[in-house]
Amino acid sequence: MFEMMVGAILTQNTSWRNVEKAIDSLKRGGVLTPGGMRQLKTSALASMIRPSGYYRIKADRLMAFVDFLWENYEGKVKKMGKEPVNELRERLLKVKGIGPETADSILLYGVRKPVFVVDAYTKRIFSRHGIISEKASYDHIQRLFSDHLPHDEKLFNEYHALIVQVGKALCKKTPKCGICPLKGIEQSAKRIV
DNA sequence: GACCAGGCACATC
DNA sequence: GATGTGCATGGT
Numbered sequence: 456m457f458e459m460m461v462g463a464i465l466t467q468n469t470s471w472r473n474v475e476k477a478i479d480s481l482k483r484g485g486v487l488t489p490g491g492m493r494q495l496k497t498s499a500l501a502s503m504i505r506p507s508g509y510y511r512i513k514a515d516r517l518m519a520f521v522d523f524l525w526e527n528y529e530g531k532v533k534k535m536g537k538e539p540v541n542e543l544r545e546r547l548l549k550v551k552g553i554g555p556e557t558a559d560s561i562l563l564y565g566v567r568k569p570v571f572v573v574d575a576y577t578k579r580i581f582s583r584h585g586i587i588s589e590k591a592s593y594d595h596i597q598r599l600f601s602d603h604l605p606h607d608e609k610l611f612n613e614y615h616a617l618i619v620q621v622g623k624a625l626c627k628k629t630p631k632c633g634i635c636p637l638k639g640i641e642q643s644a645k646r647i648v
Numbered sequence: 649g650a651c652c653a654g655g656c657a658c659a660t661c
Numbered sequence: 662g663a664t665g666t667g668c669a670t671g672g673t
Binding site for chain 2: 463464466467468469470471472473474508509512516551552553554555556557560572574575576577615618619622623
C-alpha cells in the first residue's frame with residue numbers, strides 16, 4: 456500500500472499527527488500514487504508535505520523511493536512485494552533516505568511481510584525494563600523479537616501498535632518516575648525474552 | 649517560549 | 662567505529 460510507505464518516510468522523527476496533514480494534502484492533490492508523485496517537481500512535493508517537517512529532505516527521500524519503485528518494479532507496489540523479503544530489504548536500504556526502521560515499516564505495513572519494526576518507543580520501553588541495553592543496536596533488538604516470536608505479519612503489526620500505544624503514554628523525562636503505565640506489559644515482555 | 653516527536657546522512661575524530 | 666549535527670513543522 457503506497458500510502459503506508461509514504462507515511463513511513465514522512466514519520467521519520469515526526470509525530471504521526473503532522474504526517475497526517477501532509478498525507479491529506481497529497482490526497483487532495485491526487486498525487487498519492489507512484490505515478491502521480493513522479494510527475495511532481497521536488498519543490499512542489501516539498502510544499503505539499505510541509506506540515507510533516509524536514510520537508511525539503513523528505514521530498515528528496517520520497518522522490519528517491521518513487522524512482523526506485525519505477526526503476527525496478529514499473530511503479531507497482533504489488534510487484535515489489537513479490538520479491539523475497541531479505542533481498543528487498545537490502546535493496547531498500549540502498550535507497551537514500553531509507554534506513555532500517557523505514558525499510559522495515561515499508562515491509563510490514565506496505566507489503567505485509569512478517570518483519571518486526573523497532574522504533575524509539577520499542578527501545579525506550581524495553582531498555583527501561585532492563586531487557587535490553589539503552590544503546591542496543593537496531594539489529595540486536597530486532598533479532599530479539601524475531602527469534603522469540605512466530606513470524607506472523609498480523610502479530611508483528613499488532614505488537615508494534617501496542618508498543619506505540621504504551622510508548623506514547625510513557626513518561627519521557629524521568630526513566631524511573633514510577634508512574635509509567637508499564638507494569639502490565641512487563642510480564643509479557645519478559646516472556647518473549 | 650522551550651521542548652519534543654515512530655530517522656537518516658554526513659562530517660569529524 | 663563512535664559521536665555530533667543539520668534538517669523544520671506543529672502540539673503541549
